[in-house]
Amino acid sequence: MQAWEIREPQTLKIGDDGPATVRTVSVSIVGGQVDVVTHGDAAGATLEVHELRGRPLQVTWDGNTLKVTHLKVEGENIWETLKRLGSSAAQDRARISIAVPEGVTAKLNTVSAQVLASGLTRPAKINTVSGGITLDHITDAVDVNTVSGTIELHGLVGSLKANGVSGNITVHRSRIDPVKLNTVSGDITLDLLSAKTSISSTAVSGDVLVRVPDADGFDVQLSSLSGAAIVDGQRIGNPGTRGGGRLSEGNPTLRIKASSVSGDVVVMRAQAVEQ
Known part of the structure; x- marks a missing residue:
């Protein structure tokens, strides 16, 4: 397991130094923007943090799942977590983009952050309270949930x-x-x-x-x-x-x-x- 605590804008290369493949990307943030796009490489991912406010971003990579989070959701349903938080964590904001292999499963959760995902060939599930959701050319099951977005x-x-x-x-x-x-x-x-x-x-x-x-x-x-x-x-x-x-x-x-x-x-x- 690899882990990073990100406190300022930077770029991370994930999975480029070994045989493991990024198969799942999981993002849980409050405000800002999440972009998930595909690239031509077969294995690794690139995380770019363009803007960051509030708490540090926690990033983990276990050889299968790349996880990026501002939200602690252990022990409860992510959708209930998002609704419970509402504006209480408004100071947390991240604007990130992640380039992944096209065969990645995406699980994206935000409070008010906008979500964009494009080019995926595996299932995508997106939950947000007030953020807008834009998906383009996803070729598998799509499950999206929002309150006012x-x-x-x-x-x-x-x-x-x-x-x-x-x-x-x-x-x-x-x-x-x-x-x-x-x-x-x-x-x-x-x-x-x-x-x-x-x-x-x-x-x-x-x-x-x-x-x-x-x-x-x-x-x-x-x-x-x-x-x-x-x-x-x-x-x-x-x-x-x-x-x-x-x-x-x-x-x-x-x-x-x-x-x-x-x-x-x-x-x-x-x-x-x-x-």
Whole structure:
């Protein structure tokens, strides 16, 4: 086990001097920015600390996992730790970037720090209270959770589970299956490149918009208590009543179940988008 205590900006090379490979990167910080990007090397990682305030960063490397932390989470769930801390550790701030092999599993946790991850081919799990999350070209399972931060996802291939409270969830040009999205007051926008998927989406007061290519067969279930439920420009249900219903056609490769209490729920397939 190697360990470092970082008190000022610097660069660390991890795993370059031996046969071990960085397989997992785990980050737990309060404020600032975390960037995780991939490089062409097969084994090592590079940690760059650009800015540091408050307590020192603790860094460990055990031959498998690279861990960078401002948060002590031993003995309790990381999500509960993040919510409990809130602004109580606001003086702790780190702006870091980590270059890793593409086959690394990422576990990233922040209170208010922004998170960016790109190019990973293994699962990524991100938790934050108020920090924004941006993921680009992740080709495995993605699990993201935030309270008030926004979630922006681009070019995903794999499965997706995303939960938010007041932040919007937006997915751009992705091939993901299955998809499970939940939010309270944030809007959900889902733009997919493949119609072979199963989508479950719920919101309380936010709007839900799903754009998918046309499919040979589909099964769409929509509901909204006081908003509109619309498929390809046609409203399902009667105005002034609970909106929603179910449309099915052929052998469904596309399955959508979306609901909102007071927001609109809209599904647009490729032909309707082009028109």
